[in-house]
Amino acid sequence: MINEIAEKIISGERLTPSDDTKFLLETPLEKLQAGAQKIQKHFRGNHVDLCTIINGKSGRCSENCKYCAQSARHKTGIDEYDFLPTEKILSVALANEAAGVNRFSIVTSGRALDKKNFERAIETYKILRSELKSLELCASHGILSLEQLKRLKNAGVKRYHHNLETSRRFFSEICTSHTYDERIRTIKFAQEVGLEVCSGGIIGMGETWQDRIDLAFELADLKIKSIPINILTAIKGTALENMPRLSSEEILRTVAIFRYINPEADVRFAAGRKFLADNGASALLHGASAAITGNMLTTSNNNIQADLKLLKELALTNKPL
Numbered sequence: 001m002i003n004e005i006a007e008k009i010i011s012g013e014r015l016t017p018s019d020d021t022k023f024l025l026e027t028p029l030e031k032l033q034a035g036a037q038k039i040q041k042h043f044r045g046n047h048v049d050l051c052t053i054i055n056g057k058s059g060r061c062s063e064n065c066k067y068c069a070q071s072a073r074h075k076t077g078i079d080e081y082d083f084l085p086t087e088k089i090l091s092v093a094l095a096n097e098a099a100g101v102n103r104f105s106i107v108t109s110g111r112a113l114d115k116k117n118f119e120r121a122i123e124t125y126k127i128l129r130s131e132l133k134s135l136e137l138c139a140s141h142g143i144l145s146l147e148q149l150k151r152l153k154n155a156g157v158k159r160y161h162h163n164l165e166t167s168r169r170f171f172s173e174i175c176t177s178h179t180y181d182e183r184i185r186t187i188k189f190a191q192e193v194g195l196e197v198c199s200g201g202i203i204g205m206g207e208t209w210q211d212r213i214d215l216a217f218e219l220a221d222l223k224i225k226s227i228p229i230n231i232l233t234a235i236k237g238t239a240l241e242n243m244p245r246l247s248s249e250e251i252l253r254t255v256a257i258f259r260y261i262n263p264e265a266d267v268r269f270a271a272g273r274k275f276l277a278d279n280g281a282s283a284l285l286h287g288a289s290a291a292i293t294g295n296m297l298t299t300s301n302n303n304i305q306a307d308l309k310l311l312k313e314l315a316l317t318n319k320p321l
Contacts, residue, residue: 002027006035009263010042017217024257025209029249033286036256039263044289048311049226049266050318051103051138052096052294052304057083057117061109063177065165066239067202067232083108083117086124093128097135099304101293102318104128105138105161111178112142122155129156138198143178143186150193159226160190161198164218167211174205187222199224200268203254204232204246212254216261226290227258227265231272248276252283259287266290279306281314 001023015021024032058081061068093104106121113121121141128137139152140161149160164183165171171180190197199222201215219227231251234243251272258267268290273280280291293307311317 002031002035003038005260006038009039009260014220014263015217015261017214021213024213024260025253029253029256032253032256033282036259036287037285039259040287040289043264044266046316047289048284048316048318049103049268049290050101050293050304050307051105051268051290052101053105053107053138053140053292054084054089054092055109056089056106056121057081057108057110057113061111063111063175065175065177067174067205067235068238083113083120086120086127089124090128090131093132093135096294096304097132100308100318101135101304103136103138103159104132105140105159107140107161108142110142112144118148122151125152125155125157143182144189146189146193149186149190149195153193153195157195159196159198160187161226161228162186162190163199163201163228163230164215165201166205166207167214168218169214170205170207170211184222187224191223196225197222198226198228198268200226200228200230200270202230202232203251204234204243204272205240206243213257213261216258219265220262224262225265226268227262228268228270228292229255229258229288230270231275233271245275251276252286255283255287268292279310281310284311284316285314 005023058079089106096104106124125137125139136159137157138159138161139157152160162183164180166174168180187197187199199219203212231246232240232243234241255267255269266289267287269280269283269288270292276283280288284291291307293304
């Protein structure tokens, strides 16, 4: 049955929220992954998109997201600083370009950048665009207006990152300082001005399997091109510091599920690859066609050279086909 479903997806059919999706949870993982691999090979080939991020402004965030080390509501001891100098960001971006990654994003804490920091961001993106040769620019600055997103695009940004984090049902269990609809509105604004959108979520926050499936369908409905899947890192001092770690099987099944529901998107393995014994190799072969490499915002991931070596070992590449 899995082979038939994979073939139907390849031929153009799509799973919908009204379909019976029990097979996603009941099929043995190895068989589910085999179908996910077939879908991935058809739509994404052997290409793995690698991106890096820099924490452009850290801490003192006004929002109350329970997972986040940067929320002012939590006491996590992280570094706190205002928007980084352009020279520092450019130096990191140039190093990442030289290392061979595909994309680079400035990520800032907070509901949105204030006027001063937004203007600094715009100027920084303009300089990055003029200095970088091949590295594509992404941005992640919270809930922005249509005009602000238009200015980001004009400054050289190609893709805007704005996670939904979880399902609509579960979102209020994780954050109450802004709404799910505010996030969706920002995504639609970004698409309206011509930006690609990167949006996904975090698993392991106490959500159900149905919440994960609902999130996958929400992202499919929004036609998201890049879907990061983060595995919760339970950081001491946050409201979720005592959440148990997900099993490898649960992580790998989630990655495969997102591939079935979003066959043409880059399912991007983000934070949490270190929780898998193979550093995410199985996920990259069975559903994940992209990854965040280098350091995360407040946690660590694989470094760039280790990831390029891993791709070579798996007969995958981040070079365009």
